Amino acid sequence: MTGNDLSDILASCLDSMERGERSLEECLALYPEHRSELQALLKTIGMIREQADFTPRPGYRAASRARLIRRLPARPSAAVGKTIGRTRQNAYPVFSRRLVFFWASILVLVVSLATGGTVSASSEALPGDALYPVKRSVEEARLWISDDAGEVLLSVEFMQVRVEEIQALIDSQRDEDLPLAVDLLTKNIADSTEALAALAEDDPERAAQLSFLLEERLSRHTQALTSQLGMVPGQARPAIENAISASNHGREIVQRLFENNIPGGGPPDGLPGPQATQPGGGPPDDIPGPESTQPGGGPPDEIPGPASTPHGGSPPDELPGSASTPHGGGPPDGVPGPGSKQPNGRDDLPGGRP
Amino acid sequence: MTPSRNTDLPDPFLLARAIQGDAEAFGDLYERYLDEIQRYVFYRVANRFDAEDLTETVFLKAWEALPSFESSIVNLRAWLYRIAHNVVVDHYRSARETTELSPKYLHDRHPSPEHQIQDRDLRQQLTDMIKSLDPNLQQVIVCRFVSGLSHAETGQIMGIKEGHVRVLQLRALQKLRQMLEKE
Numbered sequence: 001m002t003g004n005d006l007s008d009i010l011a012s013c014l015d016s017m018e019r020g021e022r023s024l025e026e027c028l029a030l031y032p033e034h035r036s037e038l039q040a041l042l043k044t045i046g047m048i049r050e051q052a053d054f055t056p057r058p059g060y061r062a063a064s065r066a067r068l069i070r071r072l073p074a075r076p077s078a079a080v081g082k083t084i085g086r087t088r089q090n091a092y093p094v095f096s097r098r099l100v101f102f103w104a105s106i107l108v109l110v111v112s113l114a115t116g117g118t119v120s121a122s123s124e125a126l127p128g129d130a131l132y133p134v135k136r137s138v139e140e141a142r143l144w145i146s147d148d149a150g151e152v153l154l155s156v157e158f159m160q161v162r163v164e165e166i167q168a169l170i171d172s173q174r175d176e177d178l179p180l181a182v183d184l185l186t187k188n189i190a191d192s193t194e195a196l197a198a199l200a201e202d203d204p205e206r207a208a209q210l211s212f213l214l215e216e217r218l219s220r221h222t223q224a225l226t227s228q229l230g231m232v233p234g235q236a237r238p239a240i241e242n243a244i245s246a247s248n249h250g251r252e253i254v255q256r257l258f259e260n261n262i263p264g265g266g267p268p269d270g271l272p273g274p275q276a277t278q279p280g281g282g283p284p285d286d287i288p289g290p291e292s293t294q295p296g297g298g299p300p301d302e303i304p305g306p307a308s309t310p311h312g313g314s315p316p317d318e319l320p321g322s323a324s325t326p327h328g329g330g331p332p333d334g335v336p337g338p339g340s341k342q343p344n345g346r347d348d349l350p351g352g353r354p
Numbered sequence: 355m356t357p358s359r360n361t362d363l364p365d366p367f368l369l370a371r372a373i374q375g376d377a378e379a380f381g382d383l384y385e386r387y388l389d390e391i392q393r394y395v396f397y398r399v400a401n402r403f404d405a406e407d408l409t410e411t412v413f414l415k416a417w418e419a420l421p422s423f424e425s426s427i428v429n430l431r432a433w434l435y436r437i438a439h440n441v442v443v444d445h446y447r448s449a450r451e452t453t454e455l456s457p458k459y460l461h462d463r464h465p466s467p468e469h470q471i472q473d474r475d476l477r478q479q480l481t482d483m484i485k486s487l488d489p490n491l492q493q494v495i496v497c498r499f500v501s502g503l504s505h506a507e508t509g510q511i512m513g514i515k516e517g518h519v520r521v522l523q524l525r526a527l528q529k530l531r532q533m534l535e536k537e
Binding site: 006007008010011014015018040041044045047048049051052054055056057060061064065067068069071072073074075176179180183186189190193194242245246249253 | 363364367370378389392393406409410417476477480481504505519521523524525528530534
């Protein structure tokens with residue numbers, strides 16, 4: 001028996017105990033030859049956990065929050081006071097959209113030729129898979145070059161993808177990957193409400209139309225996730241509950257955005273209200289669902305390509321037809337940030353002195 | 355002024371506002387993660403007041419870095435832990451440099467005999483023992499058993515593979531056990 005074997009046995013025991021699958025005694029019984037060693041190590045862990053009850057001093061929390069907020073440097077471009085704002089496109093004001101689309105098109109072409117197979121294969125990847133970061137990078141690239149209306153629609157599409165991924169992870173009992181899928185779903189919801197808020201400033205009518213679509217989809221996701229809740233094992237439930245909570249919050253935000261200024265006071269023609277989910281959970285006939293993704297990974301019919309005009313018109317001439325923007329240059333999922341390890345043991349992340 | 359309380363909003367919503375410069379939304383995130391980040395830092399530096407200062411530094415760094423990490427922040431918690439890790443590494447480096455210039459600094463950090471007697475409870479012993487481990491072993495113990503992170507999360511924060519976390523975990527626990535037996 002090597003140290004590595006024992007490290008795996010200990011880790012396996014801890015994992016199963018943390019998931020509530022085995023008791024201490026059951027773990028020890030599984031490895032009788034290591035019983036005394038494991039018992040001593042687990043006792044040490046118990047002592048550490050018992051003593052790890054450090055909490056901030058009374059009164060520290062409120063005082064330090066106020067002090068921290070006072071010390072936060074203001075951001076010159078901050079849109080303080082807006083309910084929800086935008087940063088992605090504002091961060092690149094020197095480029096005209098036409099120029100951005102031109103270079104994005106070149107990037108799509110080059111990366112497609114170089115990594116077409118990888119990008120295509122990544123479309124089936126699930127959170128935790130090796131190719132999943134490629135899939136996410138493609139999504140990020142599509143969002144990056146879309147306008148506000150396009151971003152709402154793309155986010156709606158990606159939300160559906162996330163819900164399907166959550167379903168697939170539950171089916172394959174990959175509970176450990178559920179939190180990442182839920183985090184990404186929550187991010188997609190936040191992206192969609194941000195984009196909707198930005199669109200509401202420029203084109204309130206179009207924003208109001210899209211708000212019905214968004215609410216309807218969020219309502220449907222809540223229902224789908226709620227129906228999963230009773231079928232998943234106990235340890236997966238918190239993740240699903242978080243996803244439901246995120247969907248509900250998304251709906252609340254959309255409702256708050258438009259509660260006072262929806263033109264006409266109801267859904268536009270051809271669009272159902274938010275609760276108009278069809279019996280059986282299928283999409284309404286007149287709204288193509290995100291699941292109607294076109295062969296080859298393109299957007300659904302209703303969802304324009306990244307550069308579609310907010311009113312659903314034809315894409316500008318300078319745009320490529322495909323919306324599947326292979327990017328490949330995005331950050332990996334999971335722990336983000338440029339994580340280049342430095343010789344001194346610290347990562348290349350904030351916190352370092354100049 | 356009464357601060358806004360959005361404590362039930364999921365992280366990405368508060369993050370989106372914080373990225374826009376909404377300090378109160380960031381304050382809500384601060385309160386949400388204060389306990390665990392400060393606990394993590396405390397068990398790395400074994401001093402409450404240092405832990406408080408360093409925790410504030412962690413959140414100041416996070417605020418400054420938010421706009422540039424906007425599109426990549428998926429797991430805020432893991433991101434904050436990594437910033438905390440870097441802040442602790444810098445703290446040690448800074449303390450080492452300061453010690454070379456001023457031996458008094460180190461002397462002041464050592465508890466007096468009276469304090470030594472007062473602090474000889476198990477918690478202080480354990481905290482001292484954890485602090486005496488090599489930084490990697492120390493971090494595995496704190497991440498796994500103080501902060502309650504999984505093997506995978508610990509690996510992500512430390513930038514190492516899960517298998518390596520397991521090996522370090524065993525080594526750290528064996529050392530702690532030996533130290534406890536000697537006491």
